[in-house]
Amino acid sequence: MCYKVRGGEHGGTSLAHPVSHKKEAPSRIQTIFWLDLSLLLSICALESVSFTGLSLHEWLALAVTGLILVHLLLAWTWIAASSRRLTAAHATRTRVNYLLNASLFASFTTVIFSGLMISEVALPAFGFTSSAGDPRWNRIHNQASNFVVILAGLHLAMNWEWSVAAAKRCLGK
Ligand code: HEM
Numbered sequence: 202m203c204y205k206v207r208g209g210e211h212g213g214t215s216l217a218h219p220v221s222h223k224k225e226a227p228s229r230i231q232t233i234f235w236l237d238l239s240l241l242l243s244i245c246a247l248e249s250v251s252f253t254g255l256s257l258h259e260w261l262a263l264a265v266t267g268l269i270l271v272h273l274l275l276a277w278t279w280i281a282a283s284s285r286r287l288t289a290a291h292a293t294r295t296r297v298n299y300l301l302n303a304s305l306f307a308s309f310t311t312v313i314f315s316g317l318m319i320s321e322v323a324l325p326a327f328g329f330t331s332s333a334g335d336p337r338w339n340r341i342h343n344q345a346s347n348f349v350v351i352l353a354g355l356h357l358a359m360n361w362e363w364s365v366a367a368a369k370r371c372l373g374k
Contacts, residue, residue: 233275234367240268244353248346259316259323266313273306298359305352311345318342 243265250258273280283299286292317324318338320331332338357364 230367231371234371236268236272236275237364240265240272241357243268244349248350256322259320262313262316263323269309301352301355301359305349305356308345308348308352312342312349315342315345
């Protein structure tokens with residue numbers, strides 16, 4: 202059973218109206234749901250450096266970079282369709298959502314890049330030197346991580362309907 206959601210970002214994998222494609226959709230929904238839940242929990246952990254310690258923070262952040270790339274690949278149909286709809290009439294929601302997602306992507310890119318610039322564990326482990334301790338990169342990293350929290354919250358809110366439906370389906374409620 203496959204489900205349709207209007208305006209969903211998961212490449213037509215939607216949950217509102219059951220349609221007849223069998224088998225494929227549930228596993229795709231489950232993949233997206235568990236991936237996104239891992240991302241959400243990882244971001245919460247990344248925001249708590251004093252709790253995780255710096256070493257776990259840096260390695261987890263690199264793993265999250267991979268998860269974000271997979272997340273984007275799975276949402277690629279939505280990204281391509283929305284890019285085409287940007288200039289269409291009556292597409293205000295698409296434009297707002299697109300701007301929000303683009304800002305979230307820019308914030309993620311900034312926090313990861315600035316994190317690498319101040320890396321004390323991961324970059325040296327690969328034999329590279331960083332600008333660890335540079336207060337300018339520290340400030341950029343902190344500010345970009347604040348934007349990530351705000352924008353990820355808004356991103357979740359925009360996709361709340363899909364998330365609740367997917368959670369009920371995947372957690373069997
Ligand atoms: C989504 C990705 C990331 C998020 C949300 C994030 C978030 C944060 C936050 C909230 C802090 C604490 C700031 C403070 O209160 O001082 C921090 C510190 C730090 N992060 Fe990240 N970070 C991310 C990625 C990375 C990456 C990829 C690296 C390096 C490989 C990194 C290296 C560091 C370092 C070295 C510090 C300590 C800075 C200091 O000495 O104050 N971070 N990060």
